[in-house]
Amino acid sequence: MRFEVAVMRFSDFSAADVTRPHPNPQNNLAFFRLRFLTGLQYRAAALAGVATQFAWGFMEIKVFLAFHRTNPAAFPMTLGQLSSYLWLQQAFLAFFMAWLMEGELFDCIGGGGVAYELCRPINLYDMWFARSAATRLSAGLLRCFPILIVAAFLPEPYRMHAPADPVTALLFLLTMVLGLLVTVAVCMIVYMLTFFTISPLGLRLLFSMAAEFFQGAVIPLPFFPRPIQAVMELSPFAAMQNVPLRVYSGNLAGHALLRAVALQLFWIFALVMLGKWLNALAIKKTTVQGG
Amino acid sequence: MNSKNDMNTPSRHKVSALRLYGHYLSIHLRSVMQYKASFLMTAFGQFLVSFNMFLGIYFMFDRFGSVEGFSYSEVLLCFSVMLTEYSLGECIARGFDTFDGMVRRGEFDRVLTRPRHEILQVLGHKIELSRFGKLAQAIVMFAYGVTHSGVTWNAGRMLTVFLMLLGGTALFCGIFLIYAVLCFYTLEGLEFMNILTDGAREYGKYPISIYGKRMMQFCTFIIPYALVQYYPLLYLIGRSDNFLYGLLPLLALLFLIPCYLLWKVGVRHYRSTGS
Amino acid sequence: MIVMKNICKTYKVAKRNAGFKEAARSFFRREYENVQALDHISFTVQDGETVGYIGPNGAGKSTTIKILSGILTPDSGECLVDGRTPWKNRIDHVAQIGVVFGQRSQLWWDVPVIDSFELLRDIYSVPHAAYRDNLDELTELLDLGELLRTPARQLSLGQRMRCELAASLLHSPKILFLDEPTIGLDAVSKIAVREFIVKRNQTHNTTVLLTTHDMQDIEAITKRIILIGKGRLLLDGSLEDIRRGGEDIDKTVAELYRSYEI
Structure with missing residues (x-):
């Protein structure tokens, strides 16, 4: 479990937030540009982040290699598939890690600043959704390329391979976007539940742990025993990184792939609906109690 | 001039460091008691935090049986000792x-205006009691x-296990101290230090030998993780009869010396730049 | 007695410019510039004096306070506070001084103020009897009564500043450094703080050095003014010296800033 790393990276983000003026909800593009700019200014943080993730990825592969040496027959993926999976996981950490939530939003809810947000003529859920997505997208894009480029030139078995064909690449991009949306939708549920809880930290911990475990961040889902894997794949968390990372290397294809995409779509729909419903409840609660 | 209050005589009795630390601890305790429910939730969350790691190990061994000659129960011992060392180090x-936050908020200035050792004050300043939930899990x-x-x-x-805990905790404290020293120079990009703290806890769950020879050398001579993990483990599980292996964790204590010297240099740098 | 002699201090500051292009460029190369925070500053403060240390933002006021309170080491120059060099033997030095940073609290946020005080008692190793006497006196003068049992987070800014003052005096320092002690306070609290500082100076002969932007602080508390700008000492005199420029002290000071081009 890497919650500690999470907190570090998280504080990284709030540091970058200090210089950021309030987002104009009408112009998410400008907001995104600003995010990207602040991100760029924290160059050392970005470089160190890349180096750190690189080291994590390397160690992670070494663990699996050791198990592979011990009992190659029991290995459920090819080594190439595994390396690709792990590098993509590191490169797009910011897309899928549930613990990467926005401290400002928690402060806003806890500190009663949400009353101001409610005064604006916009939908709170939509704004926060866009904001979370923008944060993840910019953080992920800033960090992914160096990792991917270096990983592509490593010696075997560490090397990251290109996708088998253009269709796979396209499917990867599609499931990636869907996975990102599921991640944001899951986090929105946590923000909304924060309205009803006294301890956002405890809630966040529990959610993050479940998300990490079920989306195959501890060990990829194919390493679990079949029946357990089958159940895990139904969870909304498995619709996050599990799908695109396995699509990329061809570990998930054909009928199973179709089912996974359908599940992704279902979870986006269900989680957004649930989130909006909770949002309405939360607003009612806030207006009735006066914060 | 009011002479009654004039008690700046140098001979007055100094409150002991241990008692002062106890006082800090009691302040933190009283602070969290203001938010009992929230504290218990967070501590509970911390209690569960390392559970994923355990499950990961469990399912890997469920599939593979062993790793590089180490059985599930042997790895479990290795993992649990490392986790306890890390948690103790983190609590302290x-x-x-x-x-980094302390420097950013200028709170270290305040530390410097007080007549106690900076390290004692920094340790006392932040005692996160919810982390004891994690320690409980460990x-x-x-x-x-x-x-x-x-x-x-x-x-x-039994002595070896005790020494492993002692040396490992000291080692983690030393690395946290190095992290703090770096904060004097830059507040950006310190994320890479996670490799040495969280990384060590995460990947120290398996005996270091599985990561290859070069990693062993690094963890023996540079950051001496192997001295508190691999070698004493060999003695514990009967892979080696050399009792010296069981005493090696004591050597890891020496790691604190360069860390402390670095701290001294860092404080001097801070006091000459003020940032 | 405080003696400052030719104290100099330079900082290296990273340039950071606005704009996308600039941000991209600084990603690869960062430029620094040197800022002379203090340029041969010399002055002497006698025991029991109250001195107002004024100047525009960034003039070097806080740097001076930091040097005097042992936080910063200057590049060159000599400084003696009651015979001690602040940046050597830090612990011996800071045991004898009190410091208040107006913008930062030294109280523990979530516990009653009295708990913070008791911790300070242990940090400064104040004997229990002396602590009790001090606390009684400060409680009465600052009207702390109820506040002592209140967590710091529930205090108003003015109430908090009164507690901060008490916290800095529990160990009976002979010298008190105040960095913008009245910033953000309402009129009533400002007056309470000023009256207390004056009284403390009279009853304990405490030397007071305070920085402020509020000229009324200066009028109420200090007999002497030191004006600095861009790191240089521009004027060291009495309130009357400044008054010569006209009755409105704010205007006069603004005029002075202009004339020195700071």
């Missing part, structure tokens, strides 16, 4: 681990690991 040295794992390890316990092996 959380002030260093969050030192202790549960430790008890499970020790009882399921299949080790025949004798005095020497």
Whole structure:
């Protein structure tokens, strides 16, 4: 479990937030540009982040290699598939890690600043959704390329391979976007539940742990025993990184792939609906109690 | 001039460092008691935090049986000892681990205006009691690991486990201290230090030998993780009869010396730049 | 007695410019510039004096306070506070001084103020009897009564500043450094703080050095003014010296800033 790393990276983000003026909800593009700019200014943080993730990825592969040496027959993926999976996981950490939530939003809810947000003529859920997505997208894009480029030139078995064909690449991009949306939708549920809880930290911990475990961040889902894997794949968390990372290397294809995409779509729909419903409840609660 | 209050005589009795630390601890305790429910939730969350790691190990061994000649119960012992060392280190040295915030908010200036050693003040400044939830989890794992390890316990092996905990905790404290020293120079990009703290806890769950020869060398001579993990583990599980292996964790204590010297240099730098 | 002699201090500051292009460029190369915070500053403060240390933002006021309170080491120059060099033997030095940073609290946020005080008692190793006497006196003068049992987070800014003052005096320092002690306070609290500082100076002969932007602080508390700008000492005199420029002290000071081009 890497919650500690999470907190570090998280504080990284709030540091970058200090210089950021309030987002104009009408112009998410400008907001995104600003995010990207602040991100760029924290160059050392970005470089160190890349180096750190690189080291994590390397160690992670070494663990699996050791198990592979011990009992190659029991290995459920090819080594190439595994390396690709792990590098993509590191490169797009910011897309899928549930613990990467926005401290400002928690402060806003806890500190009663949400009353101001409610005064604006916009939908709170939509704004926060866009904001979370923008944060993840910019953080992920800033960090992914160096990792991917270096990983592509490593010696075997560490090397990251290109996708088998253009269709796979396209499917990867599609499931990636869907996975990102599921991640944001899951986090929105946590923000909304924060309205009803006294301890956002405890809630966040529990959610993050479940998300990490079920989306195959501890060990990829194919390493679990079949029946357990089958159940895990139904969870909304498995619709996050599990799908695109396995699509990329061809570990998930054909009928199973179709089912996974359908599940992704279902979870986006269900989680957004649930989130909006909770949002309405939360607003009612806030207006009735006066914060 | 009011002479009654004039008590700046140098001979007055100094409150001991331990008592002062106890006082800090009691302040933190009283602070969290203001938010009992929230504190318990967070501590509970911390209690569960390392559970994923355990599940990961469990399912990997469920599939593969062993790794590089180490059995499930042996790895479990290794993992639980490392986790306990890390958690202890974190409980003690959380002030260093969050030192970037202290520098950023200028709170270290305040530390410097007080007549006690800076390290004592920094340690006392931040004692995150909810982390004891994590320590509790580590202790549960430790008890499970020790009882399921299949080790025949004798005095020497019990001493070795104790020394592992001592040396490992000191090692983690030392690395947190280095992190704090770096905060004097830059507040950006310190994320890479996670490799040495969280990384060590995460990947120290398996005996270091599985990562290859170069990693062993690094963890023996540069950051001496192997001295508190691999070598004493060999002695514990009977892979080696050399009792010296069981005493190696003591050597890891020496790591604190360069860390402390670095701290001195860092403080001097801070006091000459003020940032 | 405080003696400052030719104290100099330079900082290295990273340039950071606005704009996308600039941000991209600084990603690869960062430029620094040197800022002379203090340029041969010399002055002497006698025991029991109250001195107002004024100047525009960034003039070097806080740097001076930091040097005097042992936080910063200057590049060159000599400084003696009651015979001690602040940046050597830090612990011996800071045991004898009190420091208040107006913008930062030294109280523990979530516990009653009295708990913070008791911790300070242990940090400064104040004997229990002396602590009790001090606390009684400060409680009465600052009207702390109820506040002592209140967590710091529930205090108003003015209430908090009164507690901060008490916290800095529990160990009976002979010298008190105040960095913008009235910033953000309402009129009533400002007056309470000023009256207390004056009284403390009279009853304990405490030397007071305070920085402020509020000229009324200066009028109420200090007999002497030191004006600095861009790191240089521009004027060291009495309130009357400044008054010569006209009755409105704010205007006069603004005029002075202009004339020195700071």
